[in-house]
Amino acid sequence: MSAEKKRDFQIVNHSVPRRDGPAKVTGKAVYVSDVKLPAMAYAKVLRSPYAHAKIVSIDSAKAAARPGVYAVLTSNDLTGLNLYYGHAVKDHPLIAVDKVRYAGEPVAAVVAQDERTAFEALEFIDVKYDELKAVLTPKEALDKGAALLHERTFEAGALRGFEGEVAAGRGSNICQESHLKWGDVEAAFARAAAVVEGEYYFPMAYAYAMEPYVAIAEVSENGVTIYSSAQHPFMVRHDLTTVFKLPVSQIRLIVPFVGGGYGSKSYTKIEPLVAACAWKARRPVKLQLSVEEAMLTTRSDDALTWMRTAVDAHGKIIARQARIYMNTGAYAENSPLVCEKATNRTVGPYSIPNVQIDTYSVYTNTVPASSYRGFGCAQVTMAGESQIDELATKIGKDPYEFRLANVAKPGEEFFPKMRPFDGTLKQDLEIAAKALDWQQTPPKGHGKSIGCSTSDAGAYPLTSTVIRVHADSSVSILTGSTELGQGSHTVIPQIVAEELGVPFEKVRVVASDTAITPYDRSTGASRTTTLMGRAVLEASREAIEQMVRMAAELLHLGVDPQRIHAQVFSHASAGRLRHPMPHVRLDHPRESPSPGYGRRSVAGCLPPSNRYHISMSHPRSTLHPSCQCAHS
Amino acid sequence: MKLSFLLNGRPTEVDCEAQETLAEVLRARLDLTGTKVSCEVQVCGACTVLVDGLPVSACTLLAYEVRDRSVLTVEGLARPDGSLHPIQQAFIDEFAFQCGFCTPGMIMATKALLDDNPKPTDDEIIHFMDGNICRCTGYVPIVRAIKRAAAQIQQEKGK
Numbered sequence: 113m114s115a116e117k118k119r120d121f122q123i124v125n126h127s128v129p130r131r132d133g134p135a136k137v138t139g140k141a142v143y144v145s146d147v148k149l150p151a152m153a154y155a156k157v158l159r160s161p162y163a164h165a166k167i168v169s170i171d172s173a174k175a176a177a178r179p180g181v182y183a184v185l186t187s188n189d190l191t192g193l194n195l196y197y198g199h200a201v202k203d204h205p206l207i208a209v210d211k212v213r214y215a216g217e218p219v220a221a222v223v224a225q226d227e228r229t230a231f232e233a234l235e236f237i238d239v240k241y242d243e244l245k246a247v248l249t250p251k252e253a254l255d256k257g258a259a260l261l262h263e264r265t266f267e268a269g270a271l272r273g274f275e276g277e278v279a280a281g282r283g284s285n286i287c288q289e290s291h292l293k294w295g296d297v298e299a300a301f302a303r304a305a306a307v308v309e310g311e312y313y314f315p316m317a318y319a320y321a322m323e324p325y326v327a328i329a330e331v332s333e334n335g336v337t338i339y340s341s342a343q344h345p346f347m348v349r350h351d352l353t354t355v356f357k358l359p360v361s362q363i364r365l366i367v368p369f370v371g372g373g374y375g376s377k378s379y380t381k382i383e384p385l386v387a388a389c390a391w392k393a394r395r396p397v398k399l400q401l402s403v404e405e406a407m408l409t410t411r412s413d414d415a416l417t418w419m420r421t422a423v424d425a426h427g428k429i430i431a432r433q434a435r436i437y438m439n440t441g442a443y444a445e446n447s448p449l450v451c452e453k454a455t456n457r458t459v460g461p462y463s464i465p466n467v468q469i470d471t472y473s474v475y476t477n478t479v480p481a482s483s484y485r486g487f488g489c490a491q492v493t494m495a496g497e498s499q500i501d502e503l504a505t506k507i508g509k510d511p512y513e514f515r516l517a518n519v520a521k522p523g524e525e526f527f528p529k530m531r532p533f534d535g536t537l538k539q540d541l542e543i544a545a546k547a548l549d550w551q552q553t554p555p556k557g558h559g560k561s562i563g564c565s566t567s568d569a570g571a572y573p574l575t576s577t578v579i580r581v582h583a584d585s586s587v588s589i590l591t592g593s594t595e596l597g598q599g600s601h602t603v604i605p606q607i608v609a610e611e612l613g614v615p616f617e618k619v620r621v622v623a624s625d626t627a628i629t630p631y632d633r634s635t636g637a638s639r640t641t642t643l644m645g646r647a648v649l650e651a652s653r654e655a656i657e658q659m660v661r662m663a664a665e666l667l668h669l670g671v672d673p674q675r676i677h678a679q680v681f682s683h684a685s686a687g688r689l690r691h692p693m694p695h696v697r698l699d700h701p702r703e704s705p706s707p708g709y710g711r712r713s714v715a716g717c718l719p720p721s722n723r724y725h726i727s728m729s730h731p732r733s734t735l736h737p738s739c740q741c742a743h744s
Numbered sequence: 745m746k747l748s749f750l751l752n753g754r755p756t757e758v759d760c761e762a763q764e765t766l767a768e769v770l771r772a773r774l775d776l777t778g779t780k781v782s783c784e785v786q787v788c789g790a791c792t793v794l795v796d797g798l799p800v801s802a803c804t805l806l807a808y809e810v811r812d813r814s815v816l817t818v819e820g821l822a823r824p825d826g827s828l829h830p831i832q833q834a835f836i837d838e839f840a841f842q843c844g845f846c847t848p849g850m851i852m853a854t855k856a857l858l859d860d861n862p863k864p865t866d867d868e869i870i871h872f873m874d875g876n877i878c879r880c881t882g883y884v885p886i887v888r889a890i891k892r893a894a895a896q897i898q899q900e901k902g903k
Contacts, residue, residue, distance in 0.1 A: 129836060129837075130836070132844060133836040133841075134828070134836070135844075136835075136841050136844030136847050137828065137832035137833075137836055137841070137847060137851060138778065138818065138821070138822060139776070139777070139778015139779070139818035139819050139848045140819075141844050142777075143780075143845065145777075145780075146771075146777035148775075319879075320877075320879050321843075321845075321879060322780070322782045322790055322843065322845035322846050322877070322879050323780070323782065323843070323845045324782065369843070370843060371780070371782075371843050371844070371845030372842075372843040372845055372879050372880055373843075374879070403782060403783050597841070597843030597844060597880050598842065599842075
């Protein structure tokens with residue numbers, strides 16, 4: 113690693129203009145809302161006015177008969193599809209079946225020639241409900257005799273590690289539990305010099321990505337194609353294979369530019385519904401939600417936290433205990449993982465010898481909750497850091513100094529079963545304190561505070577890519593990382609251009625089309641540069657190796673493959689190769705070799721009588737001196 | 745109904761319904777999708793266009809209101825030779841966008857500001873841009889871009 117650090121980078125570590133700049137400042141950047149397919153129809157959704165109700169009947173005949181209406185979709189006419197999907201657990205029907213579990217849940221959808229016609233038809237759908245008692249908070253949902261949201265168990269979703277763990281259908285509204293315990297909390301509180309205890313409520317929030325959820329679906333005998341604003345197209349693909357009972361190869365997700373996500377566009381949202389609309393209406397269908405509808409689609413978990421924290425006489429934090437009730441809403445979505453992360457993040461960045469955290473994620477009759485900006489962290493850090501401030505005040509210490517004395521040090525193993533702490537919080541806090549002019553008393557009416565938290569990284573390292581080096585040494589990168597505005601389409605080609613030694617301008621990104629781009633688990637948790645960046649780096653090195661190997665074979669150089677590998681890697685990592693890519697050119701004759709071969713055949717396979725003109729140069733490598741040859 | 749207006753400097757005639765908004769006509773009928781629609785209640789500024797030089801939310805303005813008037817959208821900002829307007833260039837140079845969904849509205853609001861007040865202070869910029877939301881929260885580079893654009897426009901005028 114030290115060798116890499118010393119590299120004199122030419123493209124990486126330099127400020128290059130964003131790739132998406134010209135498109136985004138001229139209005140030419142294409143988002144799903146800008147996509148129009150031939151013969152495309154538009155869907156609008158009828159939503160439940162009740163938080164919890166049985167659906168007695170739905171009569172959609174009048175709406176279906178209106179001019180310009182192509183189809184009305186309800187759970188009654190989806191025979192052949194599997195209606196349930198979900199990331200952690202498949203508890204989420206694509207449209208309400210038999211009952212509604214939150215106000216705003218889709219009950220029916222109209223597909224029509226335009227949005228206005230579809231919208232106007234909604235009021236001609238007659239739905240009869242039998243209202244049930246709703247539970248709106250975890251406390252109500254856990255009361256004895258509380259109405260149950262889900263009466264049965266569900267199959268596990270794509271989220272690893274949650275098979276069978278979600279508690280839906282076990283006779284309570286608990287969706288997920290997470291527990292953490294080490295040391296002896298009771299004993300520590302008994303001998304504490306000072307203790308603070310309190311209850312904290314962190315409200316639900318809507319992410320408000322500027323672009324509300326939008327998707328276009330097309331269903332044909334070749335499968336399902338969806339344009340979506342999804343952050344993780346491959347996860348949506350997985351859910352759609354369940355809904356349509358189709359192989360992975362027949363579900364295609366295409367994600368152009370995404371107008372903001374912040375976690376709110378993680379996982380499957382409206383894609384199954386719009387695909388079902390297209391399936392029923394037998395034509396491409398677009399579903400563009402309004403912001404108001406987006407708020408009825410996903411929000412973040414709200415949390416009620418009881419917490420106590422203790423210090424000893426030397427000002428060392430010795431114990432923390434918390435009981436957290438997270439409100440996951442009507443469906444699990446990603447909340448089981450939010451629950452687990454909240455539990456871990458409750459400990460904070462402190463080395464605490466006695467810890468007990470009990471977290472419950474609870475189903476309620478509210479909008480489903482899921483990921484949002486460092487999920488699970490804000491909910492509990494607000495409580496934890498409040499207590500750090502209160503404790504400092506209680507023992508007469510400066511809250512900043514108190515933190516400095518207690519934060520985990522780099523390399524410290526303060527969290528069992530996790531890797532040692534790899535942050536430099538002490539230095540970070542010093543920077544923050546300096547920026548805040550910490551010792552200065554703020555003017556009247558102003559205040560300042562300092563806080564910190566730690567995050568157990570949330571991204572699974574499953575990422576793959578393809579680097580295609582063309583005959584003219586330009587390069588295409590196939591990546592499943594979605595451009596949400598974080599700059600992935602700029603940083604990824606930077607890494608590839610650096611490693612291959614080709615100009616940045618010659619490297620193009622082909623992104624987020626599950627039919628073309630290799631699997632990438634997700635775009636979130638700040639993982640793109642580290643994981644996809646690493647993948648394209650390794651792919652670039654492998655491309656060099658393959659080209660050297662291919663050239664050696666064509667030139668009959670008889671180079672030991674092991675040596676090529678070792679040389680390419682040692683040179684690349686030592687940064688000694690400014691232009692490590694051997695130039696392998698395949699020059700075609702100007703004339704078609706024979707009337708039988710048209711110029712069409714150039715792409716893909718070369719006519720056998722073409723002359724291969726190969727030139728290789730490896731300026732600073734002793735491995736391959738420049739050489740040229742031609743053969744026919 | 746037939747709607748005639750000046751769109752990005754060109755006389756334009758388009759068929760539309762009386763209840764259609766300007767955003768609908770621009771996006772659906774004229775395929776000018778640079779104007780983005782987000783809140784639909786005149787709060788976020790993503791759909792900002794200029795009507796007779798003044799910033800307007802296209803999501804809530806009925807299209808017929810622009811009859812015989814002049815409308816400028818983000819597609820009409822670049823110069824005839826295709827080069828970027830100084831405001832567009834400044835947004836690129838200052839990395840004043842991330843997801844880009846608010847950017848056309850930000851740029852059009854900036855145009856309105858600088859046409860009226862060529863040398864705005866930071867406070868004036870922040871006050872004027874109050875109607876434009878960026879949820880990637882890149883406000884600081886946006887303010888920098890506006891100042892850079894103002895300086896550039898001044899410099900070009902001085903030549």
